Amino acid sequence: MSVLEQLNGGGVYLICGSIVAFIAVVCVIFMVRAWRAGKALGMDVTRMKRAVTASATFSVLPSVGILLGVLALSGSLGVPWPWLRLSVIGALHYETQVADAAAEQLGVSLGSGQMTAQAFPTIALLMSICIMWGMILSTLFNKKYLYRLQQGGKKETRTGGGFGDKAMAAMFIGMVSAYIGSYVGGWISGGGLFSFSGSWTPLAVVAAAALAMAVFTYFSEKKGMAWLDNFSIAGSMLVGMLAAVLIGH
Amino acid sequence: MEKQKNYEAYLKSTHRLGRIVSMITLVLLVGAPFMIGTLLGAGPDLGAVARGFLSVGLVWTVSSVVEFLVYTPMLGAGGSYLAFITGNLINMKIPCAMNAKELVDAKSGTAENEVIATLSIATSALVTIVVLALGVVLLIPLQPVLQSPVLAPAFANVVPALFGAMAYKYYRKDPLLALIPLTVMIILFTLVPSLTSSTSFMIIPAGALAIALAWVKYRRETKGAAE
Numbered sequence: 001m002s003v004l005e006q007l008n009g010g011g012v013y014l015i016c017g018s019i020v021a022f023i024a025v026v027c028v029i030f031m032v033r034a035w036r037a038g039k040a041l042g043m044d045v046t047r048m049k050r051a052v053t054a055s056a057t058f059s060v061l062p063s064v065g066i067l068l069g070v071l072a073l074s075g076s077l078g079v080p081w082p083w084l085r086l087s088v089i090g091a092l093h094y095e096t097q098v099a100d101a102a103a104e105q106l107g108v109s110l111g112s113g114q115m116t117a118q119a120f121p122t123i124a125l126l127m128s129i130c131i132m133w134g135m136i137l138s139t140l141f142n143k144k145y146l147y148r149l150q151q152g153g154k155k156e157t158r159t160g161g162g163f164g165d166k167a168m169a170a171m172f173i174g175m176v177s178a179y180i181g182s183y184v185g186g187w188i189s190g191g192g193l194f195s196f197s198g199s200w201t202p203l204a205v206v207a208a209a210a211l212a213m214a215v216f217t218y219f220s221e222k223k224g225m226a227w228l229d230n231f232s233i234a235g236s237m238l239v240g241m242l243a244a245v246l247i248g249h
Numbered sequence: 250m251e252k253q254k255n256y257e258a259y260l261k262s263t264h265r266l267g268r269i270v271s272m273i274t275l276v277l278l279v280g281a282p283f284m285i286g287t288l289l290g291a292g293p294d295l296g297a298v299a300r301g302f303l304s305v306g307l308v309w310t311v312s313s314v315v316e317f318l319v320y321t322p323m324l325g326a327g328g329s330y331l332a333f334i335t336g337n338l339i340n341m342k343i344p345c346a347m348n349a350k351e352l353v354d355a356k357s358g359t360a361e362n363e364v365i366a367t368l369s370i371a372t373s374a375l376v377t378i379v380v381l382a383l384g385v386v387l388l389i390p391l392q393p394v395l396q397s398p399v400l401a402p403a404f405a406n407v408v409p410a411l412f413g414a415m416a417y418k419y420y421r422k423d424p425l426l427a428l429i430p431l432t433v434m435i436i437l438f439t440l441v442p443s444l445t446s447s448t449s450f451m452i453i454p455a456g457a458l459a460i461a462l463a464w465v466k467y468r469r470e471t472k473g474a475a476e
Contacts, residue, residue, distance in 0.1 A: 031371035059376035122282075135274060175456055237410040
């Protein structure tokens with residue numbers, strides 16, 4: 001039995017499914033408590049119902065987009081683990097990048113044939129550790145932070161943008177540049193310095209995915225189809241992956 | 250007065266519950282790789298995890314701190330505990346909660362906002378869980394197809410596909426800012442091709458360069474605006 005077959009086995013489904021079920025129960029508990037608190041505060045039930053209905057309908061399309069992410073990762077990590085990660089805590093761009101970084105440390109790639117029994121737990125652990133800080137910060141500081149904001153009347157100060165937003169965008173620009181630089185360098189010098197004999201497939205995939213993203217953005221921004229945004233990242237990735245299949249054949 | 254007292258009691262118990270479930274979720278998520286490793290007959294390579302964390306984890310740690318500072322006031326107590334547990338913040342939870350808040354006209358920092366944000370995030374997370382569970386059931390029969398050699402190049406190129414999509418998304422925000430780190434990285438990887446095996450580590454100098462350039466530009470803009 002291959003590692004990938006084991007990763008799609010009943011035991012892994014049970015572990016991941018139990019955690020997803022636990023989070024679902026937590027969501028229901030929070031929801032019921034908030035509903036009761038709203039009623040006790042005298043809030044209009046119709047408005048609360050409207051918030052729930054709007055949130056449910058709003059979330060369907062992005063969830064289908066996230067499902068495409070599970071599909072994208074399933075060939076290398078099996079179905080249950082990406083299912084867990086993207087149902088709970090994760091986000092597609094984060095999961096893919098961290099999984100790749102962990103694979104790099106182990107000298108393997110995320111291609112389906114390369115997963116080993118030791119590589120998977122290592123990759124999975126790094127994925128869990130890298131993104132746990134939101135929960136830790138929430139546990140340690142949520143109460144104090146909200147209390148301080150209420151006392152100081154500073155609620156809007158952190159949401160106004162400033163350099164924080166620009167630094168986040170710049171950080172992602174740097175991250176993307178490092179990866180694209182590696183694909184260009186790999187093509188130019190991968191088979192020997194300036195030999196131009198390295199693989200150009202990753203570059204073609206980058207170009208196809210970027211082009212697809214441009215098309216998604218055009219329709220979403222210029223043609224009033226904002227709902228397309230929900231599929232833009234996952235849809236562009238699938239277009240890039242399709243390009244890899246076409247080049248491979 | 251009674252309502253305010255009830256609301257304060259609700260907030261207090263929300264913080265207690267939020268902390269408990271966050272810690273349980275953390276233990277489950279960190280424990281799962283060990284449990285799956287037991288099934289596979291191998292444990293994680295902790296050295297590789299540490300090296301991986303130093304290369305990419307720090308970037309995501311900074312990102313988590315910023316997300317915590319920015320989103321917590323928007324979502325209130327219950328909403329933010331749930332959002333940090335259930336993830337997909339920027340692509341779903343935040344716009345979803347903002348949409349619900351606007352629909353019912355709830356003002357930030359009020360008790361009403363606390364209730365609406367929690368209802369919205371919980372609903373959104375449940376919808377995702379249901380859609381993904383249904384999708385996974387449908388994916389099971391497709392596994393032989395997904396693992397076929399024909400599709401192998403697709404799964405070997407998941408990362409370039411992601412960065413192609415992200416390149417368009419982020420480069421268009423500031424093409425000039427993107428040009429310098431991209432050029433520097435191309436030159437480095439071309440002259441030292443062995444760096445390809447440490448791409449994730451190279452995020453640190455590339456990110457630092459981009460942030461430094463963004464800072465210079467920001468200072469120039471704010472100075473110009475002040476004058």
